[in-house]
Amino acid sequence: MDTILILDFGGQTCQLIGRRLREVGIFSEIAPHDAPLNSARLKNVKGIILSGSPYSVYEDGAPHVDLQLFTLGIPILGICYGFQLMTHLCGGRVESLSVKEYGRVPLTLQTGNPLFDGVPSGFNSWMSHGDSIAALAPGFEITAVSDNHPAAAWNPEKRIWGIQFHPETSHNEFGTQILANFGRICNAAQDWTLDKVLELESHKIRERVGKKDVLLLISGGVDSTVAGAMLLKILDPAQVHLMYIDTGLMRKYESEEVAGILRQLGAKHLHLIQAEKRFLSALEGLSDPEAKRKAIGDTFIRVQEEEVSKLQLNDYFLAQGTLYTDLIESGKGVGKKAQVIKSHHNVGTPLVEAKRAAGLIVEPLEMLYKDEVRALGEKLGVGEAVVWRHPFPGPGLGIRILGEVTREKCDILRDADWIYINELKKRGLYREIWQAFSVLLPVRSVGVTGDARDYGFVLALRAVVSKDGMSADVYPFPMKDLLEISSLITNQVRAVGRVTYDISSKPPSTIEWE
Ligand code: XMP
Numbered sequence: 001m002d003t004i005l006i007l008d009f010g011g012q013t014c015q016l017i018g019r020r021l022r023e024v025g026i027f028s029e030i031a032p033h034d035a036p037l038n039s040a041r042l043k044n045v046k047g048i049i050l051s052g053s054p055y056s057v058y059e060d061g062a063p064h065v066d067l068q069l070f071t072l073g074i075p076i077l078g079i080c081y082g083f084q085l086m087t088h089l090c091g092g093r094v095e096s097l098s099v100k101e102y103g104r105v106p107l108t109l110q111t112g113n114p115l116f117d118g119v120p121s122g123f124n125s126w127m128s129h130g131d132s133i134a135a136l137a138p139g140f141e142i143t144a145v146s147d148n149h150p151a152a153a154w155n156p157e158k159r160i161w162g163i164q165f166h167p168e169t170s171h172n173e174f175g176t177q178i179l180a181n182f183g184r185i186c187n188a189a190q191d192w193t194l195d196k197v198l199e200l201e202s203h204k205i206r207e208r209v210g211k212k213d214v215l216l217l218i219s220g221g222v223d224s225t226v227a228g229a230m231l232l233k234i235l236d237p238a239q240v241h242l243m244y245i246d247t248g249l250m251r252k253y254e255s256e257e258v259a260g261i262l263r264q265l266g267a268k269h270l271h272l273i274q275a276e277k278r279f280l281s282a283l284e285g286l287s288d289p290e291a292k293r294k295a296i297g298d299t300f301i302r303v304q305e306e307e308v309s310k311l312q313l314n315d316y317f318l319a320q321g322t323l324y325t326d327l328i329e330s331g332k333g334v335g336k337k338a339q340v341i342k343s344h345h346n347v348g349t350p351l352v353e354a355k356r357a358a359g360l361i362v363e364p365l366e367m368l369y370k371d372e373v374r375a376l377g378e379k380l381g382v383g384e385a386v387v388w389r390h391p392f393p394g395p396g397l398g399i400r401i402l403g404e405v406t407r408e409k410c411d412i413l414r415d416a417d418w419i420y421i422n423e424l425k426k427r428g429l430y431r432e433i434w435q436a437f438s439v440l441l442p443v444r445s446v447g448v449t450g451d452a453r454d455y456g457f458v459l460a461l462r463a464v465v466s467k468d469g470m471s472a473d474v475y476p477f478p479m480k481d482l483l484e485i486s487s488l489i490t491n492q493v494r495a496v497g498r499v500t501y502d503i504s505s506k507p508p509s510t511i512e513w514e
Contacts, residue, residue: 001196010051015030017051020167022192027192033065037068037069046075047185048077055081057084080127080163084132087140096131097129102129105126106122106147107123107125110145111143117184118177119174119178124172125151126165139157167179209235212315213316216240216320219244223373225377226376228267229261229265233265244258244272246275247299247398248410261382275299280406317355317362323366388431390433409440419488420436434465434466435511439513441459443458444457458500461502486499
């Protein structure tokens with residue numbers, strides 16, 4: 001299908017360029033800046049975008065491209081560093097600015113240009129650059145200026161465009177329009193839809209898997225559940241084995257809900273493993289966070305290996321709910337330069353590693369961004385409760401009960417958290433928040449119930465807004481909501497005597513407490 005290829009020079013917003021293009025129905029792929037531009041790579045490529053970068057073009061180690069790129073006859077758009085690099089390589093001059101231009105910058109268009117169709121002659125751009133174009137490369141003409149600098153240029157003959165600003169960011173007015181205009185200049189079809197994804201992945205997976213079995217480990221989160229729904233839709237459900245390990249550290253009704261959805265979607269082999277006792281006994285006596293994480297991780301691997309071998313599947317494929325961003329972030333051949341932000345948490349298990357080495361992994365969501373996965377989940381009938389669920393760490397409640405974990409504490413935390421989360425949903429706040437949860441502290445404090453003094457647990461509520469979990473701000477609750485939620489919890493969960501709200505951002509704190 002028609003593709004816009006985005007060459008990644010390590011810019012923070014490189015992925016956003018792809019997102020924006022897909023929003024207007026144009027398929028895009030991100031590749032490392034030094035990906036070989038052979039005919040296989042360029043097969044469906046209608047246009048090429050050069051991304052931004054933290055580098056300056058003259059710096060040691062600055063990422064470059066093969067000059068051949070400018071002779072392919074494919075329209076090119078350079079964004080920020082991309083613009084500077086093309087200027088530098090094509091014979092212009094780039095200079096360091098004494099003051100970095102950062103943030104909202106008003107621009108004036110100088111000429112009508114197809115890149116700016118439908119864009120008013122003055123608009124606010126978003127800039128983030130320390131270098132600027134001092135002299136355009138031969139054949140280029142200025143198309144927009146800021147107060148101080150050339151902000152955009154083009155070479156009409158070679159069909160190359162350069163812009164100093166970042167149309168992919170939401171602060172840049174008419175940014176999506178400008179990227180869509182580039183798509184039209186390239187004649188790229190706007191035919192990227194979820195139906196198309198289903199069609200493409202169906203072909204690919206059916207061809208690879210044939211009649212073999214596929215095993216998917218379901219965590220209860222949105223990615224693995226939607227991956228399960230997709231496999232059930234595109235393969236014969238008799239081929240699809242879904243395994244869900246209930247560690248006893250799950251949220252209230254979580255296991256039942258996920259199992260119910262998968263059954264509804266036609267799962268024939270749903271292996272629900274009750275492993276609560278094993279996890280709780282592995283956690284007995286442990287209060288050090290790292291020791292707890294290790295105990296949970298090791299138990300998970302053991303239970304998984306035992307249970308998978310009981311299934312006696314031969315030569316089967318292992319499916320993974322890997323997203324496009326996971327591939328980019330882990331640098332597996334997509335945009336190697338992108339900052340590695342996939343957390344340290346998702347270590348591959350021996351099973352995953354063995355299957356990967358044997359070439360027996362299928363990743364039905366590998367082309368999709370998170371919001372596309374959510375939309376696909378809704379389309380496939382995975383209910384709203386799972387599709388919009390906040391992220392949940394692998395070790396589950398095990399790292400939200402500080403100190404030693406017991407069944408009793410799990411139940412207390414489950415009950416309190418259930419009230420908290422349901423209230424957020426009722427109040428229409430749940431989707432505004434990236435992640436909200438409760439933490440049970442290993443301290444008790446004095447309270448009065450009736451005439452008696454009581455020692456109840458202290459519960460901390462956490463709610464943060466974030467884009468990717470790498471940094472997070474505290475959700476600024478209206479005080480009324482906090483007061484009401486706190487009293488609902490202390491009234492209904494007897495063991496909780498006091499509720500606090502965690503007002504720490506990340507950094508310096510982490511989102512989870514352990
Ligand atoms: P922190 O606490 O490091 O969390 O700020 C960032 C994001 O990662 C999630 N998290 C985990 N996810 N396994 C996971 O799959 C883990 O061990 C783990 N620990 C933290 C956390 O919930 C937040 O979304």
